[in-house]
Amino acid sequence: MRKADPRGRDVLRRAVAGQRRDVGVGAVLGMGHQAGEALVPALIGLAVEEGVVDRDAGGLLRWLATLAAVYVGLSLSFRFSALAGERASLSSAHGLRAELTGRVLAPEGGADDDRLPGELANIATEDARRVGAVTMAVVVAVAASTGLAVAAAVLLSISLPLGLLVLLGTPLLLWLGHLLSKPLERRSGTEQERAAHASGVAADLVAGLRVLKGIGAERAAVARYRHISHHSLHATLRAARAEAWQSGVVTVLTGSFLALIALVGGRLAVRGDIGLGELVSCVALALFLVGPLSEFSWVYAEVAQGRASAARIAAVLDAPPAVRTASPEADVPRPVAGGLRLRHLSYASLHDVDLDIAPGETVGVVAPDPADASALLRCLARRADPASGAVELDGTALTGPSLARTRAALLVAEHDAELFEGTVLQNVTAAAPDGAPVAAALTASGTDEVVRTLPDGGDTAVTARGHSLSGGQRQRVALARALAADAPVLVLHEPATAVDAVTEARIAAGTRELRRGRTTLLVTTSPALLAVTDRVVLLDGGRVTARGRHEELARTCAAYRTAVLA
Known part of the structure; x- marks a missing residue:
């Protein structure tokens, strides 16, 4: 938390500076409102002095008219000041949301890690x-x-001791309020961290609700969330206690200060140092000061919470990228032939992996350990940089070209690919270039069968993450989307685990036919898919331990048989 604090202050400064027009307008109008509020007690005192003490009806009417004009001005100032301030607040929050979204969705990644x-x-x-x-x-x-400055000036004009009391006491009171806000800032940061974690776990559990019900893990999931939410509640209550303690102490200090002002003013009136109208002004100003001083208590709480939140935002915005690009202006070879090479690749569980895939070749990769498959996919998708070695496309290391150009040439369709809200056809054609073989992709993936069973065919609406479809239907639509993208190099990770054997065989044959002449890498343990490859590579223990055709390895390699046929 401390590490992000300096950047958190930068986030706060940018949030305010970015709305300087509305903040400036709101502040100026707010100054007019508070100045008017502070002048009201003085005007009332003058009206009392001339109308009651001096019995001057004309003077009374003049001051009452002035008082009415001031009320109109301060009312309008308050209205438009609040409007400008609220607009600045909403616009600033919207800008931060847009900035955070851009960072999370940035091609280089890293913001969503952990x-x-x-x-x-x-x-x-x-x-x-x-x-x-x-x-x-x-x-x-x-x-x-x-408001405080105008009130102090009015009190100085009435009585030097009263004015000095306000001028000297107010800064001390504000400093004490600042000190009292420190515990709230710390506890607010903890509160937000735990609340965010609880929200994340809740969203994760809801997303996997079908799986949890399928394996009967509802009680374990409820117990896990109850434990996390309990910690979040505890942090929230600690923050609430800190805020209540801060507000209570500030209120007591403010009340004591105002009582002191009233006491000094009363003694001055008893001694005859100030008149009746001036005493009324002093008492009214003391009551007025409750407002500005209470507002400072609110300001301290808002700034304390804002500083804690700004530090958390800064941590996301400053998250190091997951991958680097050596030369953003570089490009992949044009046209892309599709030659893919892994040269001494080491990353996570992978160790010194060498693999050459010729342009147009269909190669299967069998990884008994899911960690090996995940590490390979992260490197190919440019979601992580290798610890050593390189991935090359047509002889060019993927760390050179921009991420957008690399991913357009080499598409990795992972097993857990999500669908988005829209229609089935909109999902399939989301990344399809002009002239892409959309109809052929529907057929090769078996999505044509899905379309025929849906009430509105390809125009059937799909809910968020595709939850309105069954698991097999979602998987086929995601595969059709990957095939329709018509990438020069396509990596498919277990694209047919949720379909029956007949559909799986059809997908294998259709994918092979549609991708003929295009480089395709199938990371899978499916015998049907491996049977249509030109050759297969076995990744065991993070290393390449066997190579050959599917039928050959099934006969001669025990580890391969265990991974694929067991």
Whole structure:
């Protein structure tokens, strides 16, 4: 948390500076409102002095008219000041959400490492809202300071001791309020971290609800969430206690200060140092000061929470990229022939992997350990840089060209690919270039059968993540989307685990036919898919331990038989 604090302050400064127009307008109008509020007691005192003490009806009417004009001005100032401040707050929060979304979706990745989707959503909503609220706090702080300054000036004009009491006591009171906000800032940061983690776990459990029900793990999931939410509740209560303690102590200090002002004013009136109208003004000003001083208490709480949230936002924005690009202006070879080479590749569980795939070749990769498959896919998809070695496309290392150009040439379709809201055909054609073989992709993936069974065919609506479809239907639509993209090099990870054997065989034959002349890498243990490859590579223990055709390895390699046929 401390490491992100300096950048957290930068986030706060940018949030305020980015809305300087609305903040400036709100502050100026707020100053007018608070100045008017502070002048009201003085005007009332003058009206009492001339109308009651001096019995001057004309003077009374003049001051009452002035008082009415001031009320109109301060009312309009408050309305438009609040409007500008609220607009600044909402716009600032929206800008931060857009910036966070851009960072999370950035091609180089890294922002979502070790963070659940729900946690990121919480940062982009609640934390962004709290940082945005700091802009309104700035407007209120400037306005309240103006009110205090005008009140002090009026009291100085009435009585030097009263004015000095306000001028000297107010800074001390504000400093004490600042000190009291420190525990709230610390506990607010912890509260937001645990609340975000609880939100992330909840979203994760909801997304996997079908799986949890299928394996009968509902009780374990409930117990896990109850444990995490209990910690979140505890942190929230600690933050609430800190806020209540801070507000309570500040209220007591403020009340004591105001009582002191009233006491000094009363003694001055008894001694005859100030008149009746001036005493009324002093008492009314003491009551007025409750407002600005209470607003400072709110400002401290908002800034403390905003600082904690800004540090969390900064941690996401400053997350190091998962991959690097040596030369963003570089390009992959044109046209892409499709020659893929892994040269002494080491990453995570992979060790010194060498693999040459000729252009147009269909190669299967069998990885009994899912960690090996995951590491290979991360390197091929450019979601991670190898610890050593390289992945080359047509002789060019993938760390050179931009991520967008690399991923357009080499598409990795992972097993858990998600669908988005829209229609079936919109999902299939999402990445398809003009002239792509969409109809052939539907047939090769078996999605044509899915379309025929749906009520509206290809125009059937798909809900978020494709949950309105069955597992097999989702998998075939995702495969059709990958095939329709018509990438020069296509990597498919277990594309047919949720379909029956007949459909799996059809997908294997269709994929082979559609991808003829294009480089295809099948990372799978499916015998049907491996049977249509030109050759197969066995990754065992993070190393290449066997190569050959599927039939040959099934006869001669025990480890291969265990992985594929067991």
